[in-house]
Amino acid sequence: MICLYGRGVASGYAMGRAVVMGAAALEVAHYRIAPEAIDAEKSRFSLALKDTTDELQVLIDTLPADAPRELAALLNVHQLLLSDPLLTDETLLLIEQRQYNAEWALTTQGQLLGEQFSAMPDDYLRERGADVRQVVERVLHTLAGTGALGNLEAFTQSDEPLIVVAHDISPADMIRLRGARFAGFVTDLGGPTSHTAIVARSMGVPAVVALGQVRTMARDGDFLIVDGQQATVLINPPAAQTRAYESMALQYAQSRESLLTLRDIAAETLDGVRIGLQANIEMPDEVPLALSQGAQGIGLLRSEFLFMGRSSLPSEEEQFAAYQSVVQQMGQRPVTIRTLDLGADKTLDGEATVATNPALGQRAIRYCLARPELFQTQLRAILRASAFGKVRILIPMITSLSEVQAAREIIDSVRNELTAKGQLFDDHVEIGAMVEVPAMAIAIEPFARAFDFLSIGTNDLIQYTLGIDRADADVSSLYDPLHPAVLRLIAGTINAGQRQRIPVSVCGEMAGDARLTRLLLGLGLTEFSMHPRQLLDVKREILGAHSNALRTKVASALNRADSIDPDHLND
Ligand code: PEP
Ligand code: MG
Numbered sequence: 280m281i282c283l284y285g286r287g288v289a290s291g292y293a294m295g296r297a298v299v300m301g302a303a304a305l306e307v308a309h310y311r312i313a314p315e316a317i318d319a320e321k322s323r324f325s326l327a328l329k330d331t332t333d334e335l336q337v338l339i340d341t342l343p344a345d346a347p348r349e350l351a352a353l354l355n356v357h358q359l360l361l362s363d364p365l366l367t368d369e370t371l372l373l374i375e376q377r378q379y380n381a382e383w384a385l386t387t388q389g390q391l392l393g394e395q396f397s398a399m400p401d402d403y404l405r406e407r408g409a410d411v412r413q414v415v416e417r418v419l420h421t422l423a424g425t426g427a428l429g430n431l432e433a434f435t436q437s438d439e440p441l442i443v444v445a446h447d448i449s450p451a452d453m454i455r456l457r458g459a460r461f462a463g464f465v466t467d468l469g470g471p472t473s474h475t476a477i478v479a480r481s482m483g484v485p486a487v488v489a490l491g492q493v494r495t496m497a498r499d500g501d502f503l504i505v506d507g508q509q510a511t512v513l514i515n516p517p518a519a520q521t522r523a524y525e526s527m528a529l530q531y532a533q534s535r536e537s538l539l540t541l542r543d544i545a546a547e548t549l550d551g552v553r554i555g556l557q558a559n560i561e562m563p564d565e566v567p568l569a570l571s572q573g574a575q576g577i578g579l580l581r582s583e584f585l586f587m588g589r590s591s592l593p594s595e596e597e598q599f600a601a602y603q604s605v606v607q608q609m610g611q612r613p614v615t616i617r618t619l620d621l622g623a624d625k626t627l628d629g630e631a632t633v634a635t636n637p638a639l640g641q642r643a644i645r646y647c648l649a650r651p652e653l654f655q656t657q658l659r660a661i662l663r664a665s666a667f668g669k670v671r672i673l674i675p676m677i678t679s680l681s682e683v684q685a686a687r688e689i690i691d692s693v694r695n696e697l698t699a700k701g702q703l704f705d706d707h708v709e710i711g712a713m714v715e716v717p718a719m720a721i722a723i724e725p726f727a728r729a730f731d732f733l734s735i736g737t738n739d740l741i742q743y744t745l746g747i748d749r750a751d752a753d754v755s756s757l758y759d760p761l762h763p764a765v766l767r768l769i770a771g772t773i774n775a776g777q778r779q780r781i782p783v784s785v786c787g788e789m790a791g792d793a794r795l796t797r798l799l800l801g802l803g804l805t806e807f808s809m810h811p812r813q814l815l816d817v818k819r820e821i822l823g824a825h826s827n828a829l830r831t832k833v834a835s836a837l838n839r840a841d842s843i844d845p846d847h848l849n850d
Pocket of ligand 2: 675715736738739
């Protein structure tokens with residue numbers, strides 16, 4: 280038996296036969312062509328581009344109605360890349376000027392583009408480097424006349440559950456894979472925001488990524504166990520281990536099923552403290568999932584997702600339509616729209632600047648204050664949507680009171696402008712701030728006075744407090760949500776909110792981790808916002824917890840400066 284460790288990006292257990300997907304990167308010949316062959320080589324490349332584009336278009340047109348929306352969006356990104364002059368024109372130039380054969384020219388240019396993406400500050404954009412690689416591979420396959428999915432077709436007739444084993448999985452491949460019965464995904468590459476992760480989560484299929492060598496270790500037909508919980512993959516385990524996993528998988532399925540019965544029950548601790556449970560979403564079409572899991576509101580709409588993966592900015596009307604759709608679908612439940620949290624990002628405006636340290640650069644509110652028109656357009660769209668329900672505005676990465684004042688002045692000017700134009704909006708839209716920079720959490724009092732609510736972004740708060748890049752795999756073992764410094768900043772923020780009588784929520788990943796629910800309750804938290812699929816797990820923890828007892832335990836542990844073991848809060 281072989282056991283590999285990776286990152287669990289979609290939970291659950293899967294058991295089945297391995298289907299090892301085709302070559303990770305094609306071996307391509309590199310040679311120079313004769314001057315008289317240049318035109319023919321350019322045509323060969325252009326034809327391959329066209330065929331690949333047509334092939335993708337067929338996939339888009341025949342997308343099953345129930346296909347996850349991410350697939351369509353990601354395929355469109357691939358279409359855009361296929362027509363991007365940086366890929367197409369530059370490759371043609373390499374054929375013409377350096378007399379490279381088409382494959383060599385394309386891989387050279389693809390590598391250059393991929394490196395540019397890798398240097399980008401934003402996690403999402405950095406991972407789009409994988410899209411460039413996948414698009415390049417697709418065109419290389421077309422040039423070579425081979426398919427990218429290798430032997431998959433041979434397995435689609437199988438009655439047994441299948442586990443897809445790949446170096447990486449492109450969105451187009453994902454569509455093909457839907458036709459087969461597959462129970463899990465395991466890949467060499469990828470992270471929490473890679474395609475495999477995004478699509479697997481939206482399908483509710485377990486996935487482990489970043490396994491490094493799984494594609495070389497597993498062979499077609501090997502029996503695999505995918506453990507999304509422990510982030511492991513077992514290749515050909517002994518029968519006893521398989522039986523143990525079978526019973527764990529059964530229990531897991533039963534517990535998922537029984538969780539749904541909690542959907543309409545109020546989240547209240549044993550001693551009667553009511554807890555608010557809201558959902559984090561990125562796009563309007565995630566609202567039905569949030570509602571199906573009993574979300575009482577949207578605690579975080581990451582609006583930057585409307586802006587990413589496209590070549591032009593969404594207009595005010597397009598943004599308004601998206602925000603209005605969320606608000607209307609949520610009825611009277613609150614919808615918290617976070618203003619843009621983008622970093623130095625060249626896909627929006629063609630700026631090629633890459634900050635030395637983008638996480639500390641012109642990001643989020645800093646980015647918006649430097650681009651007042653972009654900010655005003657978004658604020659107009661958000662305020663207009665407020666006429667249709669309960670909207671709250673959430674400002675990310677606030678660090679200083681001067682930013683608060685500058686943001687408020689812009690919001691006021693947009694309000695005046697809308698009033699002058701006779702546009703309807705809610706005059707009492709609440710304005711809140713993300714607490715994600717330690718400076719704000721340490722000097723919290725005036726910030727708590729300046730806002731109507733606060734939302735703690737633990738993902739960034741941990742990164743900035745501990746000095747650990749949240750996207751750097753080399754230091755991920757040091758990324759510690761339980762560090763006493765982090766817990767004190769959370770506690771201090773919650774206490775300040777109580778003193779100022781404003782709501783404080785946590786919307787970072789900590790809020791959705793059911794192992795930390797008791798700890799957060801013990802810190803006095805009463806508002807949680809998380810990925811919709813985590814809501815019911817967290818609710819189950821809340822229903823079995825005694826808030827007052829937890830508060831006493833956690834307070835004394837914090838005073839002793841111990842690091843807290845969340846497992847010790849279970850009794
Ligand atoms: C956070 O930082 O915790 C957060 C919720 O925001 P994001 O993950 O989008 O930075
Ligand atoms: Mg953040």
